[in-house]
Amino acid sequence: MNWTEALKAIFTLTLLTSTVRVSISIVLAGMGEMLTERSGVLNIGVEGTMLVGALAGALGSYFSGSPWIGLLAAGLSGMLIGLLFSFIAISLRSNQSITGLAIYLLCVGLTGYLLQIIFEHGGNSPMVDTLPTLHMKFLENVPVLGPIFNDQSIITIPVLLLPVLFYIIFYRTPWGSWLRAAGENPKALAVVGKNPVRIRYVATLCGSFLAGIGGAYLSISQTSLFSENMVAGRGFIALSAVIFGGVQPFGVFLACIFFGFMDALQKTLQTVIPDTLIPRELFMSLPYVLTLLVLAGFIKKSGGPADIGNPYLKESR
């Protein structure tokens, strides 16, 4: 195979289709984490929240027979994990990084444990019903956009509109300005009579809801079962995307799509390039290595909120 042929086999419309497909979970988690970070809370446990969401999604779909129940269960259980995190990191003012790490470990253990307890065998859950796909008639004859967006999961289009929603919330609503104030200068916010703790709670819970949904997308849409550790670092990649995107709705969205593209590219390269030429393991490392390279090259000093990671102490007002 010569170079032009190889490139033709790699850069196809299918690559873009699969970019959209694998980006959705990262976009959901990234948008959620952006919301949380805007309020001044750094939740490193997103990966764990996604895992719990993925398991809850599969369980909900398995036991109720409806993937929609699974999706709801995933969001709610993500919120529950977010509540636990918020209680310890916001109310008890523990170190946010260590708490996030603990949440991650807890969720890895909890999902593995529950999977084994419920299905009596480890590794995978049985197959479950998945979310329907959306076929739009009018897109059929549109080149490029048609094949990319048709027959994607039904939540794809709403998820792709999330950055617009967050842009409006952040910059066009009063709550958005309170949210940003909670992340920049919570004491100033308290002075005008708003409670930074409550805003941080709401932001973290909503962010965790989205992360849970992002996890469920993996188990009840991208695939049709839960397997142990199936999130495989996507939560951490979403965290990087939030930094890369400067904690701004469109920046984070593009960063998530970029990482999704890298993942899709990596999967395509694995199938196109023979293992003997370049080993698979190299491509599998690619998303993580690239994410770090991007972080090293593009990190902005003033990208995020000023007060991120610091607990809010009422007494020090």
Added chain:
Amino acid sequence: MHRIRKFFLKQQPVFITIIAVLLAFVIVGLILAATGRNPFNAVYFFVRGAFGNMFNTTDTISRVIPLTIAGIAFLVGAQSSVFNVGIEGQLLLGAMASAVVGYIVKLPAYIHLPLMLLAGALAGGLYALIPAWLKTKRKVNEILSTIMLNYPATYFTHFLVLKVIPIEGVVPATPFIEETARLPILIEGTQLHAGVFVMIMVVIFAYYLLYKTSLGYEMRAVGYNKTAARFHGIPVEKRMNFAFFLSGMMAGLAGAVEVAGVHYRFLDQFSPGYGFDSITVALVGLLNPFGVVISATLFGALKTGILEMSVYSGIPRQLTTLINGIVVLCVAAKDMLGGWYARIFRGKDTYEAQKEISQ
């Protein structure tokens, strides 16, 4: 009465941590009960598995070795405000490097063994320089970067044993290391190996470095307050880079000791999550080198105990990670316990009690 109160107040961090760990185990017990498993039954099999007979006890001790060394790895980082969550990856690379030196190089034992341990430590230390550079030069959160670097390390070692190094037998592994590169077994017929002495040296080294040298003092100053340290003329970035390197070296050494003392080769997926356990071990050990030995003993027992438990009482082995998470969560939340604790032992005369302590 005053003396007792004073003692409990002075040792507050220790007792709070013990209470937090106990609380964590109560929560684990409740989770077991809620999922239809008998927690008391679990405790029985756990104790039997960890200390039931000579073999199990020495097995526990042989797990305390990597846990302690890896715990020290996290500790030397955390003391300088470097949270190295990449110990798992550094440990794997260290184990691989030492296994390669162990089976390729042919030398007398007194030089071969130190050389292979050094190779492991260096591999881990060099790998940790990547997040060090990212942190001190590019301001990348080290928890994020170190956790991500675990994946390439896993894939790389997997690739080496699968496709580069000739495979013997069914499991992906490197060939066995030379006799000269092995840590001798201390008690015939058990797993207890001379890595115990390596562990003791590492603990004493960490204590001496951190508390008896000016370099260690500066590292701890950086961990305590970076701004103050900078004003004091301490090269903060240099100390953090060194902390990363040292942390990675310890992690690599932990892997090398596992190869030299237990497996005698690099076995794919040999580490049962020692990297992540090390965080729990170090935090529960109050980031104190001797405290780490105590908490490593607890978690070493947990590791062997849970093996037996999962065989006999049908409790999944994933419980270990769950316990880790709950313990770290409880230890992270111990400030809340601190409030209650102080109230109990201080009584109403807080001011008096504080004066007593300061005297």
